[in-house]
Amino acid sequence: MFREFFRFELSYQLRSPLPWVIAAVFALLAFGATTSDIIMIGEGIGNTNRNAPYVILTFLDVFSTLGLFVAVALIAQPLLRDFELGTEELFFSKPLNKATYLWGRFAAGSLMTLIVMIVTALGMMLGGLMPWIDPQRLGPFSLAPFLWGFGVVVVPNLLFSGALLSLLAVTTRRLLLVFIGVVAFLTLWAIAGSLTQDIQYHTIAALIDPLGGEAISQAMRYWSVAERNTQLPELSGLVLLNRLMWTSVAVVMLVATQLLFKPQRQRSKKHWWQRSRKSEESSEVAPVARTRPAAKQAFAPRAFDAKTALGPMALT
Amino acid sequence: MLTIRNLSKSYGSVAALRNVNLQIPAGMFGLLGPNGAGKSSLMRTIATLQDPDAGTITFDGIDVLANKMAIRRTLGYLPQDFGVYPKVSALGLLDHLAVLKGYLNRGERADVVEALLRQVNLWEVRKRKLGTFSGGMRQRFGIAQALLGTPRLVIVDEPTAGLDPEERNRFLNLLADIGEQVVVILSTHIVEDVTDLCPRMAIICRGEVLMSGEPREAIAAMRDRVWSKLVSKATLPDYQSRYTVLSTRLIAGEPLIHVYSETRPEDGFAAVDPDLEDVYFQRLRQHGATQLNLAA
Numbered sequence: 025m026f027r028e029f030f031r032f033e034l035s036y037q038l039r040s041p042l043p044w045v046i047a048a049v050f051a052l053l054a055f056g057a058t059t060s061d062i063i064m065i066g067e068g069i070g071n072t073n074r075n076a077p078y079v080i081l082t083f084l085d086v087f088s089t090l091g092l093f094v095a096v097a098l099i100a101q102p103l104l105r106d107f108e109l110g111t112e113e114l115f116f117s118k119p120l121n122k123a124t125y126l127w128g129r130f131a132a133g134s135l136m137t138l139i140v141m142i143v144t145a146l147g148m149m150l151g152g153l154m155p156w157i158d159p160q161r162l163g164p165f166s167l168a169p170f171l172w173g174f175g176v177v178v179v180p181n182l183l184f185s186g187a188l189l190s191l192l193a194v195t196t197r198r199l200l201l202v203f204i205g206v207v208a209f210l211t212l213w214a215i216a217g218s219l220t221q222d223i224q225y226h227t228i229a230a231l232i233d234p235l236g237g238e239a240i241s242q243a244m245r246y247w248s249v250a251e252r253n254t255q256l257p258e259l260s261g262l263v264l265l266n267r268l269m270w271t272s273v274a275v276v277m278l279v280a281t282q283l284l285f286k287p288q289r290q291r292s293k294k295h296w297w298q299r300s301r302k303s304e305e306s307s308e309v310a311p312v313a314r315t316r317p318a319a320k321q322a323f324a325p326r327a328f329d330a331k332t333a334l335g336p337m338a339l340t
Numbered sequence: 341m342l343t344i345r346n347l348s349k350s351y352g353s354v355a356a357l358r359n360v361n362l363q364i365p366a367g368m369f370g371l372l373g374p375n376g377a378g379k380s381s382l383m384r385t386i387a388t389l390q391d392p393d394a395g396t397i398t399f400d401g402i403d404v405l406a407n408k409m410a411i412r413r414t415l416g417y418l419p420q421d422f423g424v425y426p427k428v429s430a431l432g433l434l435d436h437l438a439v440l441k442g443y444l445n446r447g448e449r450a451d452v453v454e455a456l457l458r459q460v461n462l463w464e465v466r467k468r469k470l471g472t473f474s475g476g477m478r479q480r481f482g483i484a485q486a487l488l489g490t491p492r493l494v495i496v497d498e499p500t501a502g503l504d505p506e507e508r509n510r511f512l513n514l515l516a517d518i519g520e521q522v523v524v525i526l527s528t529h530i531v532e533d534v535t536d537l538c539p540r541m542a543i544i545c546r547g548e549v550l551m552s553g554e555p556r557e558a559i560a561a562m563r564d565r566v567w568s569k570l571v572s573k574a575t576l577p578d579y580q581s582r583y584t585v586l587s588t589r590l591i592a593g594e595p596l597i598h599v600y601s602e603t604r605p606e607d608g609f610a611a612v613d614p615d616l617e618d619v620y621f622q623r624l625r626q627h628g629a630t631q632l633n634l635a636a
Contacts, residue, residue: 028439036428110423114485117387117419118440119412 025121029128033102037136046094047140050087051147057083058151071249074161075152077169078244078252084173085237087144088181092189092206094140095182099133100189100202107197116287126190126285134186141178145170163253172256176263180271181235187277194285230262231269239266341365342386342493342523347395349381349547356381357392358547364523368515370534370541370555371527372620378547379527380420383497386525387417399493399523413442416491418482420498420527426471430462430481433470434488441489456484460514476507483514494524500533512537535616543623550623555616562614562622567599569609586621600625 037043056063058074066082073079103126106112115125152165192205217238220229230239243257257263342364349357356378373379384390386397388408397404404411425433434453443449457463460480465473473481479499486494496515500508516537518524526533534541535555542552551558566586571579576595579585584600598612599605600622 025439028436032436036425040427105425109425110421111425113384113387113389113417113419114422114437114482115440116389117412117415117417118437119409119442120440 026124026128026131029124030132033129033132034135037098037102037132043094043098043136043140046097047143050090050140050144054083054087054144054147055151058148059154059157072252073163074157075148075163075165076253077166077172077256078247080148080169081173081177081240081244081256083148084141084145084170084177085235085240087141088178088185089235089237091137091141091178091182092185092210095133095137095185095189096199096203096206098136098140099130099186100193101199102129102133103190103193104197104199104202108199112287120287122285122287123282125287126194126282130186130190134182137182137186138179141174141182145174169256176259176267177236177240180267180274184234184270184274187274187281190281191277191284194281227262231266233266234270234273236263236266236270239263341400342525343396343398344382344386345396345398347382347385347392347397349378349385349390349392355547357385360395360544360547360549362542362549362552364525365540366521366523367540368524368526368538370538371525371544372529372531372534372541373527373544374529374624376546377529377544379529379544380497381547382544383417383420383495383525383527386493387415387495388412389417411493413489414492416486416488416494418479418486418494418496418499420501422482424470424473424478424481427469429467429469430457430473431466434481434485437485438488443489452488456487459487460484461510476503476511479503479507479511480514483511487518492522494518494522495527496525497527498529499526500528500530531617531620543620545624545627548627550627551619555619558619559614559616562600562619564611565600565602566612566614566618567601567605567609568596568612569599570594570596584622584625586618586625 053063053065057065057069058079061069065086069076069079101108106115149165149170152162188209189202189206192202193199196202196205213233213235216232217229220226220232226242230242233239239262240257243261243263244252247255259267342362344360344362344364347357347360348355360378360382371379371382381390385392386404388404388411391405399411399414402410428436431453434457435449438449438453443452454463457466460483462477462480462484465477470478470481483496483499486496499515500511503511512533515524515526526538528534539554539556540552541555543550569579570591572594576588576597579597579599583605586598586600589596589598598618598621599609600618604611
């Protein structure tokens with residue numbers, strides 16, 4: 025049944041325009057930043073080659089941070105879709121396994137986000153092949169920085185983002201609150217980043233960044249232009265520690281998501297279109313003002329007068 | 341047989357269900373009550389979507405609250421308000437739900453889905469997106485998904501509210517076809533639905549079961565006690581204060597009242613054959629009067 029949830033969700037997302045629009049926008053930005061200086065991502069390319077590993081890694085790091093917002097649409101929203109659309113009762117009255125329901129959709133959403141990132145990377149690659157760029161500013165095309173970038177930056181960040189968003193989704197059950205949670209996270213992240221800017225805190229700074237950008241940027245900070253054009257950081261030291269730490273945190277969050285997910289209907293959660301009915305219902309629970317039921321039915325051929333139906337009881 | 345014992349549920353300070361006891365055998369069973377009576381709470385509790393505060397529910401020997409998965413395999417539930425995935429076709433969503441119900445074999449599933457869509461008359465539009473469906477079509481889709489897996493317990497919550505007369509008739513005919521061996525609970529505030537379809541019923545109001553049994557017997561018990569008279573709007577309040585007025589119907593603008601009384605109230609009243617509506621209103625009035633007395 026995992027396969028069915030995965031298949032259904034993936035085909036739903038592939039057919040939805042949103043992820044493709046995001047992918048196209050990201051790819052265009054990446055392409056633009058690679059081929060010209062009009063668009064600057066991060067601190068810009070500076071003197072290095074336009075397709076230097078250093079540049080590719082910086083760009084991938086920025087896009088995977090933006091990926092947090094993408095994941096709200098592609099990972100959190102599917103988990104909440106049934107609550108938002110009002111289909112949860114159709115699903116939860118079926119004998120489904122809550123784990124396969126959650127993780128089938130999570131996996132499909134994560135794969136879709138990964139596809140968006142891949143399309144973005146294609147934008148970068150394509151940018152590096154454009155004929156109008158000064159050949160002296162281009163190094164030989166190599167897949168290595170992309171693979172390293174995906175393996176060390178994009179995929180772990182995707183796992184972390186997905187885990188964080190799933191936890192938020194499952195506990196708050198409102199997409200708006202998930203979005204607010206993301207903004208709060210980024211705010212804390214920025215504050216933590218600026219508090220640890222001082223050189224003496226550099227180890228802490230590298231470790232507390234869940235998205236790994238600080239650790240990697242520190243590893244490459246004192247490289248010369250030549251090194252930036254050719255080298256990839258080593259997967260060791262603070263970089264490795266950071267990745268291991270935050271991947272573990274992601275796993276813990278995923279486990280928490282599984283444990284906290286309750287597929288039962290929430291008490292008094294009304295969808296936006298039900299609000300007017302709810303006020304009618306609560307007035308009917310009041311001691312004496314009971315509306316004649318058929319008054320609500322459009323089809324009733326007999327026009328009952330709600331007030332008179334209950335005689336003296338309707339007075340109070 | 342579905343047995344509900346001492347079921348209670350409160351939402352904060354509002355008691356939605358108070359010590360509900362019901363025995364529901366196979367066949368159509370009508371659960372009648374005004375809005376806010378607790379019908380939907382009861383339906384959702386039986387459909388394993390929420391837990392009660394106290395009480396037990398047993399279906400054919402299965403403890404519903406302890407074995408939710410077992411019940412879900414044999415349950416069909418049509419919620420009162422439900423959404424659909426607007427961008428998915430009827431066939432696509434029904435197929436997906438069929439897998440969840442347990443139809444893992446593709447061929448068998450295709451047959452089942454086709455049979456259901458034909459039964460609810462949606463086969464011709466199976467490829468259309470659910471977002472384009474009218475209210476009646478959505479309701480039919482709802483009953484199709486509720487009938488997946490040949491359930492032995494079917495719960496339909498306010499299924500005809502909002503449907504036009506033709507759709508309503510079509511829907512009721514569908515329900516009537518469901519089968520003799522199946523427990524079908526029709527929860528509604530429309531008395532006609534129960535009159536038309538259900539040989540057994542219960543009336544629930546503010547979480548309490550006011551009566552349960554056969555409509556025929558309840559109607560027979562009211563014989564010779566229901567009187568009707570055409571009055572005027574001006575004199576209506578006077579009648580309301582003097583007699584137990586069950587209901588008021590407007591005939592060409594003038595009120596026609598039904599009054600409950602052991603003997604003829606006064607001249608001008610004619611005895612009428614009681615119907616289920618009279619039974620319903622009489623019980624509600626009686627319950628309301630008791631509540632007022634308790635509060636006084």
